[in-house]
């Protein structure tokens with residue numbers, strides 16, 4: 001086999017060390033890719049695949065992107081979840097002997113991008129690491145390289161809890177140990193849709209000792225080290241902006257499992273996956289990117305501590321009361337840039353002078369923010385004002401060093417102010433004097449030659465020259481000028497003294513550019529010292545921003561400050577759904593009351609389809625969450641309970657990604673709620689049992705209600721279209737029936753969306769079918785069948801009706817229109833099945849056992 005060219009050898013060696021990334025191999029003005037990288041990249045990036053000689057018989061596949069346009073291509077790959085290794089020439093090709101030395105200088109991965117074009121303004125860009133330990137515990141670390149944030153959670157209750165925890169954050173990438181069991185790795189990929197990366201070195205890096213002060217547990221340290229080592233490996237530089245690791249105390253936050261977070265559409269909608277239509281969309285009246293990110297964090301982890309909640313509410317109330325001041329505050333905040341990320345870029349080394357001017361302008365707003373905050377009534381707001389400390393030294397530095405409108409490039413000068421550095425000033429004088437001299441020369445030459453159009457110009461090739469139009473050439477004295485360039489209608493000349501000055505000017509300018517760059521790097525290093533201070537300021541400012549957002553949204557939408565009950569009582573007067581009321585125009589949303597207490601732990605909600613059952617349930621959960629993040633809530637008056645957890649079974653979205661059926665998802669969600677809920681939890685079960693056939697669905701629904709009632713005592717809302725279940729009120733003392741009122745008007749159903757005590761009087765399925773404009777013929781036929789069923793308690797077929805022993809299905813009271821037509825053989829087996837069913841000890845069954853049992857029973861009926 002022929003040998004590869006030396007450069008290809010170099011490529012292959014570097015590629016072998018970066019197998020899981022596209023290797024962007026710098027060749028002149030291009031990043032080239034070869035072999036499989038080239039084939040795949042040409043497809044993903046829609047660029048031409050070419051070939052290149054490599055020393056082998058056959059040319060190899062190649063494709064490339066120009067280096068100055070690389071950012072967009074990299075962005076595309078990163079957004080698709082790939083990694084890109086940037087391999088640069090690390091010595092000057094002119095002086096290199098043999099192949100130019102190349103090295104990977106940065107590994108860009110979905111979780112570690114720093115380029116602002118690849119980051120979304122109001123969103124964190126999280127990478128997580130996951131570590132597992134012998135004792136069965138796990139540690140999750142969240143890290144945002146762009147802001148330097150580090151948070152850790154120690155999870156003691158098993159793998160499911162890990163998935164639920166990770167689901168809580170919009171993670172792009174997870175760093176794991178290569179010996180995490182394959183099956184768990186698959187789950188991470190499937191459920192969370194993230195890039196998996198590996199880091200097996202968990203040795204502590206002493207350079208980051210200061211970040212670890214809060215980590216007093218070997219497991220936390222190891223997990224954090226895994227993450228830091230990976231980040232270090234990808235960035236290949238020291239990072240000065242990383243913040244102290246904080247341990248998330250899971251016990252101190254309202255916990256929302258993965259299902260609830262998705263079902264309640266807190267930060268994105270289920271179907272479109274966008275912010276529009278989510279609770280975040282309604283609440284996000286923040287004006288800074290930092291505030292927007294913090295709001296999302298608060299939504300993902302509502303508080304449990306009443307004192308902390310009241311502190312926030314207190315501030316919101318203060319903000320609401322002083323509209324003028326709040327408006328002023330919003331105006332000032334609008335001119336505050338993303339200081340958190342700017343600080344990150346200072347540390348990372350990709351900050352430019354324009355960024356620093358933005359930083360300065362933001363910092364200069366602080367006294368005003370502080371003054372406005374001090375002007376509000378209320379101790380809590382004034383405390384916020386006290387936390388804002390003006391970084392005098394830093395602002396002075398920025399003020400004296402940088403010009404007001406620097407260019408983006410930091411390598412072309414025009415960054416540093418006059419008077420900042422004396423050597424720079426000297427060079428500048430030289431350059432300016434030279435230019436002055438040239439301007440004077442122009443005047444002098446004009447006068448002497450009497451050529452009005454004579455001018456002195458400059459270009460890169462010939463330097464300074466004197467230009468005279470052809471018509472005026474005869475006016476020039478002999479021998480004084482040396483001709484340099486001929487244009488169509490002019491000649492360009494130089495003189496020795498012009499060249500001499502030119503030399504001085506160019507030298508000075510070269511030195512200026514070099515020195516400005518050096519000075520800029522020095523300034524940047526000095527700013528690094530101020531990073532913790534900047535992060536503190538960013539913290540306070542983002543908090544102020546979120547709280548003013550709460551005040552703003554509360555005022556616009558007429559929310560009220562909730563109080564919190566000390567005796568397990570929740571009462572909401574005229575509550576509304578915060579999102580639906582926004583989507584519906586002109587105040588057509590119908591408000592409803594709700595009341596829950598120790599004697600009234602569970603509400604069973606009946607009512608026709610489309611009447612508003614699901615809305616009512618979600619409305620409660622969203623109100624609870626809003627209250628626990630410290631925002632006012634959509635109602636006339638609210639006394640809330642501080643819940644420890646919320647569980648939901650809502651909506652019918654199939655979990656297609658992980659290949660589970662609706663019914664299985666229903667059962668998993670129910671199981672999760674039943675095994676974790678406490679008497680301080682809120683459970684919402686929306687039409688559970690719908691995903692399977694009528695009878696087993698209803699049986700399961702009843703069993704679940706009874707189980708919660710008897711064993712958990714969690715506050716529970718349970719909606720059902722199984723009207724039969726309303727009878728449970730008789731046997732379960734803490735369960736109450738409520739219903740959504742609907743009226744029949746001239747054969748059509750009118751939804752009033754009003755919640756009333758007691759069970760619904762009838763089902764309106766056919767009316768809804770009519771609203772959906774099914775054919776009239778079909779609607780008439782359905783009404784006919786229904787009427788027969790209601791009169792005779794049995795289904796009907798075309799022509800003759802089969803006999804069914806009446807009373808045998810008394811358990812279910814009313815036969816559903818959807819139930820299959822039974823034949824005689826089935827009736828015999830049905831009796832047996834019903835007997836089995838009656839004897840079932842439901843409380844001794846897990847939901848899964850129940851499913852198996854039902855499966856067996858159903859098979860018996862289906863056999864015939």
Ligand code: ADP
Nearest residue numbers: 588589590608609610611612613614615616753
């Ligand atoms: P169900 O769960 O009973 O089938 P939904 O809660 O899904 O009904 O509500 C169906 C539709 O009815 C909603 O999309 C909304 O447009 C409307 N709706 C529900 N509740 C109200 C309300 N309180 N006021 C006004 N419209 C409502």
Ligand code: MG
Nearest residue numbers: 613614615686
């Ligand atoms: Mg519903």
